[in-house]
Amino acid sequence: EVQLLESGGGLVQPGGSLRLSCAASGFTFSTQAMSWVRQAPGKGLECVSTISGTGDIFYADSVKGRFTISRDNSKNTLYVQMNSLRADDTAVYYCAKRRDSGTRNYRDWYFDLWGRGTLVTVSS
């Protein structure tokens, strides 16, 4: 079965750190671009970071310098290390597989498979 399973969420104090993991199965993980997308309570979606199959990395300005995305292809697992966490980082964090829409332009990638998400709460 094709699926993504996130873990590692929880309650953390402002300024703290957390590492999220996403276990992938049912597809060739090593060749696929992957992303972390977050959704603050009652709010919309924000793509915070993406890593391509060749290791190219993208970050949203809101997390640049604080979050680090990585992948372990031997374990079929995606990670995001989140440091200097702030209250506005509170959100459900989804792991998502990217797919080429057919234009072969990375800017046209879409999110074709999502995990169930893991909740990160930043609060004292």
Add this chain to the structure above:
Amino acid sequence: QSVLTQPPSVSGAPGQRVTISCTGSSSNIGAGYDVHWYQQLPGTAPKVLIYRNTNRPSGVPDRFSGSKSATSASLAITGLQAEDEADYYCQSYDSTLSGSWVFGGGTKLTVL
């Protein structure tokens, strides 16, 4: 404040047709980047509904259709059903600043 603007809510009766707009600018939709649409049922993760402006993944009913023109895109749902009640998001790429994949603010569809 998203660079892709969607109406906060739309509604329709069962069997009716509704459309959801997604308005962008010359740095995203108007630059020719693809628009994709996602459906998020209550309490669940988003699911892709339309990719590359007009294409439906296998398993998505043909009641859902997408279109794109100039700096905007639309999602149309015909034969509205109770299970269509959900949040809908458009998504594209925006080339301002360092560039990023962006979502619209989302539209809540209520089936009356």
